[in-house]
Amino acid sequence: MQLHNTLSDHSTDNIILIGMPGVGKSTIGIVLAKVLGYDFIDSDLLIQKAEGMLLWQIIESRGRDGFFEVEDQVNAQINASQSVIATGGSVVYGTRAMEHLRSIGKVVYLQIGCEELAQRLGDLTKRGVPLQPGQTLNSLYAERMPLYQKYADFTVDISHISIAQAAENIRLRLAECPEFSCRKVSL
Secondary structure, three states: OOOOOOOOOOOOOEEEEEOOOOOOHHHHHHHHHHHHOOEEEEHHHHHHHHHOOOHHHHHHHHHHHHHHHHHHHHHHOOOOOOEEEEOOOOHHHOHHHHHHHHHOEEEEEEEOOHHHHHHHOOOOOOOOOOOOOOOOHHHHHHHHHHHHHHHOOEEEEOOOOOHHHHHHHHHHHHOOOHHHOOOOOOO
């Protein structure tokens, strides 16, 4: 199953956004894609399309581990070129997906403090966040933080800044990378 058409099977000019649910990966990703003239891909939407269910329904139907298997499979099959890819917060549990995503672009960890994150989030289960029984946002944050840091090519702290400033900070960091140096558009 090919989830996105591309001109090249080995493109490395994609930007992959990782981070906690509610950090703004999709919102920032859309703005960044417009600024760079890139396509935008939301991997959560690809998962929903592939399964014919909303994320929370997949988790309810298949369980946490079953959801992770689907997420890993779908993300490992993304083929794209010059795209900003917003992933689900749990993508970092999928080794195959993360190895693939790292092979097709730069992985950017969007970091935000847990307190600010808690203010942004509503019901985690209805957002499609796979939690273990009794798991809290704080424990989920502590569990995922090392994984985000492990897979990221670089981290951008987006605490207390606007969407436009977050996109600009990412663009500035990418300008330091040779494969993105031609993208000098500013917000």
